[in-house]
Amino acid sequence: MKAFARLLLLVLCASVLLQLFFVARIAAMAWLDSESTTYQRSEAWQLANSQDGLRWRQQWVDYAQISSNLTRAVIASEDAGFLDHHGVQWEAIQKAYQRNAKAEAKAELADNGKPAKVYGGSTITQQLAKNLLLSGERNFLRKAQELLLAQLLELMLSKQRILEIYLNNVEWGQGVFGAEAAAQHYFRKSAAQLSASDAARLAAMLPAPKRFEKTPQSRYLAQRARTIARYIPMVTAP
Numbered sequence: 001m002k003a004f005a006r007l008l009l010l011v012l013c014a015s016v017l018l019q020l021f022f023v024a025r026i027a028a029m030a031w032l033d034s035e036s037t038t039y040q041r042s043e044a045w046q047l048a049n050s051q052d053g054l055r056w057r058q059q060w061v062d063y064a065q066i067s068s069n070l071t072r073a074v075i076a077s078e079d080a081g082f083l084d085h086h087g088v089q090w091e092a093i094q095k096a097y098q099r100n101a102k103a104e105a106k107a108e109l110a111d112n113g114k115p116a117k118v119y120g121g122s123t124i125t126q127q128l129a130k131n132l133l134l135s136g137e138r139n140f141l142r143k144a145q146e147l148l149l150a151q152l153l154e155l156m157l158s159k160q161r162i163l164e165i166y167l168n169n170v171e172w173g174q175g176v177f178g179a180e181a182a183a184q185h186y187f188r189k190s191a192a193q194l195s196a197s198d199a200a201r202l203a204a205m206l207p208a209p210k211r212f213e214k215t216p217q218s219r220y221l222a223q224r225a226r227t228i229a230r231y232i233p234m235v236t237a238p
Contacts, residue, residue: 015064017199030161039171066191075124080235088123095175128166160238172185204228
């Protein structure tokens with residue numbers, strides 16, 4: 001029992017230290033730009049060990065140097081309630097859970113070996129928390145940590161800073177990270193020069209950037225980009 005109690009105490013201490021590390025890291029982001037994320041380092045390792053080798057594009061730009069078309073397009077596409085929530089939209093998570101349960105049941109009935117489609121209910125802040133600090137595992141503990149970190153991000157950083165960090169680190173293709181790299185890669189222009197249609201197309205890619213990078217003529221991508229473009233004038237950005 002003593003050995004178990006010591007082990008439990010060690011686990012508890014390690015958990016507390018990990019949370020303190022996260023708090024310190026988030027606090028530092030108020031004035032320090034994020035050089036890389038956990039997800040990016042994982043991707044860089046995989047690319048470096050692939051047949052094609054490491055091809056990487058990323059350049060940090062300040063919020064003012066990112067077209068407002070893109071900030072509004074991303075909010076419209078990824079998180080319409082971004083300015084109003086505190087990091088988590090519980091109703092969206094519940095709906096995603098219900099849709100995933102139905103998808104799993106449907107996949108089991110089909111019995112064709114194909115995995116069920118996974119639906120997400122994550123806010124921009126949750127996506128940032130996950131990519132910035134956590135692994136890509138899917139389990140209850142990682143999700144709980146993501147929810148906690150999302151609320152810490154909202155507590156310690158402004159909405160504008162959260163969006164700035166997100167837009168500079170989000171993936172937009174194989175080895176393409178951030179708004180500036182994406183603008184140069186797809187349109188040969190800076191992030192500040194993106195038009196409404198450019199921005200809508202980039203925002204439409206975000207659920208599956210690697211797939212859409214390979215299928216630029218995708219009908220779905222074009223239709224979704226047109227829908228997002230219509231919403232851009234209605235969106236308020238921080």
